[in-house]
Amino acid sequence: MIRLLxxxxxxxxxxxxxxxxxxxxxxxxxxxxxTPAVHADIITAAKQLCQEDLAGNRDAADLxxxxxxxxxxxxxxxxxxxxxxxxxxAQGRSVYFMRVAAR
Numbered sequence: 754m755i756r757l758l759x760x761x762x763x764x765x766x767x768x769x770x771x772x773x774x775x776x777x778x779x780x781x782x783x784x785x786x787x788t789p790a791v792h793a794d795i796i797t798a799a800k801q802l803c804q805e806d807l808a809g810n811r812d813a814a815d816l817x818x819x820x821x822x823x824x825x826x827x828x829x830x831x832x833x834x835x836x837x838x839x840x841x842x843a844q845g846r847s848v849y850f851m852r853v854a855a856r
Contacts, residue, residue: 777802783832788840792829796848799824 779798783791803820807813829841 777805781828788834788836791832791837792840792844795825795828796821799828 779802781791781794781798799821800817802824803817807816807820810816825841829837832838
């Protein structure tokens with residue numbers, strides 16, 4: 754299994770004013786850790802990245818679960834771990850939901 758996993762997010766969407774979107778990266782240590790713990794860390798990182806990327810977007814509450822799901826799936830596939838891929842597929846949809854702060 755990969756020792757470190759870097760989750761990167763490029764511009765997922767831009768606001769209606771066409772402002773520049775941000776990009777972020779979070780590194781997660783995966784060596785010697787249990788699959789559920791790694792998966793939880795990936796989701797936490799994805800939520801953080803989506804929160805930053807969707808800040809100020811009026812549709813953030815609707816887009817957030819999809820953003821988290823896509824980032825998580827991308828990160829899980831990058832690990833090339835069949836166990837982590839299977840664990841991710843077994844998770845319910847509620848794992849991707851997050852609260853979006855109104856600004």
